[in-house]
Amino acid sequence: MNRRTLTVNVGMAGVAYCLRPQSIRTSGLGSCVGVVVYTAHVAALAHVMLPDSAMSSVLDVNPAKYADTAVPLLAETIHQRGYHGRKRAKIAGGAHMFPQLATVDPLLDIGTRNVAAVRRALRDENIPIMAEITGGHAGRTIEFFPADQSLSVRTIHGGTRFY
Amino acid sequence: MLDLTAVEMDQLKEISSIGFGHAATALSELLQKRCKMTVPAVDIVAFDEVVALAGGPENVVAAIFLKIEGPFRATILFVLPAEQASGIVRQLTGQKSDIDEETGLSALNEFGNIIAGTYVATFADMTKLDVRASIPASVIDMAGAVLTPGLLPLSVYGDEVILLQTDFNDEKRLAQFYLLPEPGSVDVLRQVLKGLSQ
Numbered sequence: 001m002n003r004r005t006l007t008v009n010v011g012m013a014g015v016a017y018c019l020r021p022q023s024i025r026t027s028g029l030g031s032c033v034g035v036v037v038y039t040a041h042v043a044a045l046a047h048v049m050l051p052d053s054a055m056s057s058v059l060d061v062n063p064a065k066y067a068d069t070a071v072p073l074l075a076e077t078i079h080q081r082g083y084h085g086r087k088r089a090k091i092a093g094g095a096h097m098f099p100q101l102a103t104v105d106p107l108l109d110i111g112t113r114n115v116a117a118v119r120r121a122l123r124d125e126n127i128p129i130m131a132e133i134t135g136g137h138a139g140r141t142i143e144f145f146p147a148d149q150s151l152s153v154r155t156i157h158g159g160t161r162f163y
Numbered sequence: 164m165l166d167l168t169a170v171e172m173d174q175l176k177e178i179s180s181i182g183f184g185h186a187a188t189a190l191s192e193l194l195q196k197r198c199k200m201t202v203p204a205v206d207i208v209a210f211d212e213v214v215a216l217a218g219g220p221e222n223v224v225a226a227i228f229l230k231i232e233g234p235f236r237a238t239i240l241f242v243l244p245a246e247q248a249s250g251i252v253r254q255l256t257g258q259k260s261d262i263d264e265e266t267g268l269s270a271l272n273e274f275g276n277i278i279a280g281t282y283v284a285t286f287a288d289m290t291k292l293d294v295r296a297s298i299p300a301s302v303i304d305m306a307g308a309v310l311t312p313g314l315l316p317l318s319v320y321g322d323e324v325i326l327l328q329t330d331f332n333d334e335k336r337l338a339q340f341y342l343l344p345e346p347g348s349v350d351v352l353r354q355v356l357k358g359l360s361q
Contacts (some may be wrong), residue, residue, distance in 0.1 A: 012214070012311065028220030028307015049311065097312045098228055100300040110312060139308020141221055156223055156304060 007143070010034075010045050015064035017044040017077050018146065025143035029093035031111035033067070033118050033134065036144045036151060037074040037127060039085035043146045044077040046070040048093075050110065051117030067117035075125050087127045090151045090163065091118055092142045094134040111135070131163040165207050165323045165349060167356075174356045176205040179327050179340075182285035186278045193277065194254050200278075203337070204328045210314050213324060216339055217242050220307030224248075227275030227301045228309075231283055233294035235351045239279050240310065240341040245303060247331070247338065268301050275299035282340075290355040314343065 008018040010026040018024040019042055026034045026047045033048045046064045050056075053066035063069035075087065094115035115134045122129060131151055133140070138155040145152070154160040167175070180202045187200035208216070217224050225248030227241040243251075248271060255270040276299050283296040302309050314324065325342040344352055 012211070012220070012307065028214065028305040028311070030304070030308030030310075031312040032307075095308065097302055097304070097309055098300045100298070137302075139305035141305065 008045075010047050012047050013049050013062055013065035015044065015046040015070065015073055015077065017042055017081065018144075019081075020146045023143050023145045023147075025141065027141040029140045029142065030095055030097045031093070031109075031114060033091055033093040033111075033114045034140075034142045035067075035070060035074060035118055035122075036090045036142075037071070037078060037087055037122075038089075038144065038146060038149060039078060039083045039087055041085070041146065042078055042081055042083045043144050044074045045144060046074055048114060048118060051113045067114060067121050071118065071121035071125055071127070075127070087125075088130050088149075089122050089127045090131040090144065091115070091122075091129060092131075092133040092140055092151065092153050092163075094118075095136050095138055095140070097137060097139070099137060133163055165325065165344075167207065167325075167353070171353065171356045172205050172207075174359055175325070175352075176202055176327075178286060178289050179205065179282070181289070182282040183278075183327075183329055183340075185285050186281035189277050189281050190274075196254070198331070201330045202327055203330055204326075206326045206328070207323050208326045210322045210324060213314065213326075213339075213341065214307050214310055216326075217306035217310060218244075220305060222306045223303065224306045224309065225271060225301065225303045226306075226309040227271065227279070227299050229275065229279050229299040230297040231286075231294050232297055233287075233292060235290070235292050235294050235355070236345040236348045238314075238341075238343040238345075239282075239296075240314075240339075240343070241275060241278060242306070242310065242339040242341070244338075248303065268303070271301040271303075272299050275301055278340075289359070292351070292355060 008024040010016045024045045048070045053069045063073045094111035141154045143152045151163045183200040187198045191198045223245045225243045231237040252270045287294045327340040328337045
């Protein structure tokens with residue numbers, strides 16, 4: 001990690017962490033869910049695309065892509081850095097971008113299923129959700145600031161709000 | 164997974180050139196203005212590249228999304244720069260309609276219906292496959308947010324998509340027309356293309 005980098009960017013199906021005073025962000029979340037797990041000093045973020053790793057037909061599963069494997073990976077990422085404090089989570093995303101097409105392809109409402117799977121996985125890890133900005137029909141860009149544990153959520157019509 | 168040969172890609176380009184040619188004619192009649200639509204390139208790209216080609220995850224784009232249904236099943240995603248989509252909507256509505264308004268999106272749907280409907284009709288005609296286009300859904304939002312959900316149902320099977328770059332009226336920027344065959348449909352496509360070459 002470059003010390004001069006103030007913001008760590010996480011791509012689709014990616015996972016990364018940051019330390020104060022850095023921030024960590026992921027952009028263009030639609031049905032995907034951005035999951036931030038943090039302690040007082042460190043924050044890890046995953047850009048989750050699908051609810052269940054059992055959906056994959058390929059053997060080489062990317063754990064950050066699926067809710068059930070991404071959440072344990074986030075916890076492990078924090079432990080590996082030597083942080084064992086109380087973990088909390090903030091999540092955003094899981095929008096339904098094409099509500100008109102729900103009848104054509106139910107898979108298109110993957111957002112709702114992603115959110116449910118992320119909640120379940122966090123509960124299994126005993127990580128409480130402090131803020132949840134999910135659902136709706138708009139894309140979101142999120143950024144988490146470990147310094148004050150706030151999460152900014154930007155949409156193209158709603159501007160930026162902090163949670 | 165999408166292991167189409169150079170010959171098969173050329174055939175697909177041929178079908179697409181004719182399909183978009185017909186679409187441009189239909190659009191010309193609707194707009195009362197001569198429209199041209201060419202297909203300079205057909206390519207197979209990775210899912211990861213799709214969002215980058217649309218200008219990055221946060222870039223605002225117009226996306227028209229629909230399905231090809233029947234013996235050949237596929238998803239069509241048509242991606243345009245937001246400003247280009249606004250221009251088309253203004254021409255369709257004959258006013259300075261904001262693209263975010265309901266009329267703007269429905270005009271964009273109509274535009275998508277014409278392009279994709281004509282394309283699919285040409286595809287059906289040339290391949291003799293009884294396929295049809297579903298109703299379209301349009302959305303204007305961040306590229307990452309609108310393109311990913313369209314690709315997701317297929318991302319569990321593989322990570323590639325057929326890209327037909329289309330050029331409207333010789334403009335500098337190309338629009339992207341993505342064709343994503345469902346897993347069982349790749350073989351159908353290959354068989355059909357084989358039949359065409361004989």
